[in-house]
Amino acid sequence: SAVISQKPSRDICQRGTSLTIQCQVDSQVTMMFWYRQQPGQSLTLIATANQGSEATYESGFVIDKFPISRPNLTFSTLTVSNMSPEDSSIYLCSAVQGGLYGYTFGSGTRLTVV
């Protein structure tokens, strides 16, 4: 299965600023996704990162707050914009390869907004 590198692994940010999280896969993958996981909670899908086009967002998430790029089949970024303490969470990218269904997850980014 694909190996995903995600960075940064953690960051502490001031409210009102933005953070961009990068996700690099070691092989071409069919689809990439971004999830949020509050500490001790389940995983919530933010959006599907579409290669070469705008991301598809889930209910409750908007492009202005979480702009996503996917310029090619192995790389994606998620930006958390105009951060507030409520954005403190773990952000995970995931990928799935054609013919397989199970996700591989990145190592996650633990974000704390102060």
Added chain:
Amino acid sequence: GENVEQHPSTLSVQEGDSAVIKCTYSDSASNYFPWYKQELGKRPQLIIDIRSNVGEKKDQRIAVTLNKTAKHFSLHITETQPEDSAVYFCAASRGTYKYIFGTGTRLKVLA
């Protein structure tokens, strides 16, 4: 909307005993059901999955069963070991490659 209920939220078992985690889904179109194990501070890892055309799947000490009629599926871990201690998430597919995750079960295996 679609959701996945998972029970119990915490489970403690003695080493060597079996553990069972149950999930119920609402979307009758769901056809793929993965299970993930997440150790503290680490990423979720796929441990087993099952598709809707199969009733049971086994991989060494872990097995998953699916009852499509009742819309529930379960994870069974036999001969539990301390390294099985983790949070386990079930999930059900929603469309192509999208999954709805359950709320998680914290499993503690007591030595």
